[in-house]
Amino acid sequence: MGTIHYEEYLVNSQLLHPTIQRFINENLQNDVQKLLLSNKKIEHVSIKEIVKQIECKKKSKKKLPTWFETPNILYHKKINIEQTSSEITAHYKAQLFSGESMIDLTSGFGVDAYYFSKQFQHITLCERNNSLLEKVKHNYQQLDVSNASFYEGNSIEYLKSIQNPIDLIYVDPARRNEEQKVFLLEDCMPNIIELQSLLFEKSHRILIKLSPLFDIKELTRKLKGIKTIYIIAIKNEVKELLVELEKDYKQETTIVCENLETSQPTFTYSINTLSSTIHYASEVASFLYEPNAAIYKSGAFNLIATQFDLKKLAQNSHLYTSDVVVKDFPGKIYKVNTLLNPQTKTLKKALNQTHYNIISRNYPLKVAEIKKKYKLLEGGVDFIIFTQIKSKKIALLCERFS
Incomplete structure (x- = not known):
């Protein structure tokens, strides 16, 4: 076998x-180092090249199950799998938009564009790396994508040449500079701040994918027309920020906090409605509330309390309490069984087992230090939450309520 000829490209x-x-x-389950030591060839292909495919496919199993399960998928490099969106987040963001045309200025392995292809009549993928783009073209054939076109080269120059308006421009700026992560928009490629006028010249709607480490307040200062900022978590781990820009948008920015793959509801608010009024608890009530990771990222610590009529334990604990169960709370709820004194001897006497799920919030000791100090092991069904109330250190023996 030599090369497969498709319409406009070649794939080895x-x-x-x-x-x-x-x-x-x-x-897929074997030690790749042992395979490499064999130094053999299969059908004239080096074991090194084959192992690269094995490693990439292994990484795609959970993150990209459609790619993993589809026969004859070609992978490029592990870093492409590591940096690409998961199918879960790609599907989420694609459902937000639809239309006739969409362009992905930084398509990479093509996962986001694949899901956008289900929402738009035609999509265009731009990618500088010819070898990567060839593999994406081949994979789209295997995935039965028939409404995509491809551009190899500088996506900004290509964008300048487009005459017809585009319904959505999507961009995931490169966040690595000489292998060092950067978290300022002006340090990313392409530089969205410099390109805003061009982007709005070509489309009325822009969607930017960013790392969770970007500062939301900084984004609102540097970008024009922010309609919505989506904070996307999967099972309580924030994976990405999505910034939706709309041409000539002058109204308030909406913040949407999502914790996907859980039963927790979406938490949405206007960025200018962050409450400054908060009621602090004088004591811990029957139930304890911990907001999910997306809300932590948003910084809506006071608003979550006022909206759900909760009292906060302390300014920096971000834990809340009430005597009644609050339905549809976007986070975890614990039933408080016992309030413990965290003095070493007192706490040890109160515990009747060694395995607990340990949480430290606004507490001077980290989880590893707590386990060492009290000789506790991680696990079991009960929780011990170390925190503070009215500047007093406490430990709460709890069970998960929801």
């Missing part, structure tokens, strides 16, 4: 040989 097909594909699938 040696890795698609049935013998090699079978070898890849049979060795």
Whole structure:
């Protein structure tokens, strides 16, 4: 086998040989270092090249199950799998928009664009790396995507040449400079701040994907027309920020906090309605509330209390309490069984087991230090939450309520 000829591109097909594909699938659980030591070739392809496919496919199993389960997918590098959106977040963001045309200025491995292809009549993927783009083209054939076109080269120059308006421009700026992560928009490529006028010249709607480490207040100072900022978590781990820009948008920015793959509801608010009024608890009530990671990122610590009629334990604890169960709370709810004195001897006497789920919030000791000090092990069904109320250190023995 030599090359497979599709309409406008070439894909090296040696890795698609049935013998090699079978070898890849049979060795997904095996030690790749041992495979590399064999230094053999299969169908004239080096084991090093085959191992690269094995490593990438292993990484895609949970993050990109559609790619993992589809036969004859070609992978590029592990870093592409690590940096790409998961299918969960890609599907979420695609459902927010629809229309005739969409362009992805930084398409990478093509995961986000794949899901946008289900929402738009035609999509365009831009990518500088020819080898990566060829693999994406081939993969789209395997994934039955028929409404995509591809541009290899400088996406900004291509954007300048487009005459017809675009319904959505999507961009995931590169956040790595000489392998060092950066979290300022002006340090990213492409530089969205400098390109705002051009982007709005070509489309009335822009969607920017950013790392969770970007500062939301900083984004609102530097970008024009922010309609919505989506904070996307999966199972209580924030994965990405989505910033939706709309041309000539002058109203308040909406913040949307999502904790996907959980039963927790979406928490939405206007950025200018962050409450400054807060009621602090004088004592811990029957139930304890911990907002999810997306809300932590948003900084809506006072608003969550006022909206759900909760009292906060302390300014920096971000834990809340009430005597009644609050339905549809966007986070975890614990039933408080016992309030403990965290003095070493007193606490040890009160505990009847060694395994607990340990949480430290606004407490001088980290979880590892707590486990060492009290000789506790992680696990079990009960929780011990170390925190403070009215500047007093406390430990709460709890069970998960919801």
